[in-house]
Amino acid sequence: MAPYEALYVQVIDKIRDRIKSAQDRQKSYADQRRKSIEFEVGExxxxxxxxxxxxxxxxxxxxxxxxxxxxxxxxxxxxxxxxxxxxxxxxxxxxxxxxxxxxxxxxxxxxxxxxxxxxxxxxxxxxEETPLEIVERKTHALRNKEIALVKVRWKNHGVEEATWEKEEEIKAKYPELFG
Incomplete structure (x- = not known):
């Protein structure tokens, strides 16, 4: 075996060892967070x-x-x-x-x-999430501009799960809400 081939073998072995240790470390992290979940037939x-x-x-x-x-x-x-x-x-x-x-x-x-x-x-x-109605409106003031917001109640969700969205985006996507 030529001297440079022995050097390549040593480098490859070193890389393999580093990869193996990295895999072992990652596996130990994953094993700590993993929960064993099993169910029985009929459950x-x-x-x-x-x-x-x-x-x-x-x-x-x-x-x-x-x-x-x-x-x-x-x-x-x-x-x-x-x-x-x-x-x-x-x-x-x-x-x-x-x-x-x-x-x-x-x-x-x-x-x-x-x-x-x-x-x-x-x-x-x-x-698919679809809006049902606009519950509330407000304007959010920033330093240089104001943003119009609307509180939207979504289908399949209660009033407590309504979210604030930009009025222009909702108007562009769902113009029927602003009839």
Missing amino acids: KVFLKVAPIKGVLRFGKKGKLRPRFIDPFEILDRIENVAYRLALPPRLSVVHNVFHVSMLRKYVHDLEHVISYDSLEVQKDLTY
């Missing part, structure tokens, strides 16, 4: 759905809070991290196998349940 779980992002509310108060729909019974466990659920005929367009991250343990409390009958849930488990 009930909530199914996570999400509003479509980019409807002016992303990043706003209440927007990032997970939404869950009715408790569904677990029919079957598939591998370690997937479960088959008993979905009603209305959700027949949705595949009935879900990763454990999409499920939450059912705890009997009616405030946690969003009725999926009023939601138009798509195949990718999203639903």
Whole structure:
């Protein structure tokens, strides 16, 4: 073996050792935060759905809070991290196998349940947020300009979850609210 080849082998071994130690460090961080979640067949779980992002509310108060729909019974466990659920005929367009991250343990409390009958849930488990009405108006004064704001109440959400949006953006997207 030529001297430069031995040097390359040493460099490659050093890089492999560094990558291995970095992977071990990252794995230890991930393992500390990971929760082992398991469900039994016959148990009930909530199914996570999400509003479509980019409807002016992303990043706003209440927007990032997970939404869950009715408790569904677990029919079957598939591998370690997937479960088959008993979905009603209305959700027949949705595949009935879900990763454990999409499920939450059912705890009997009616405030946690969003009725999926009023939601138009798509195949990718999203639903579109649409505004119902403008609840309030105000002007936010900055140093050099003023911004007109409107408080919008959204479909599938209560008055307490209404959000402040820029009036010009809402007027451009939903002119029917300003009739």
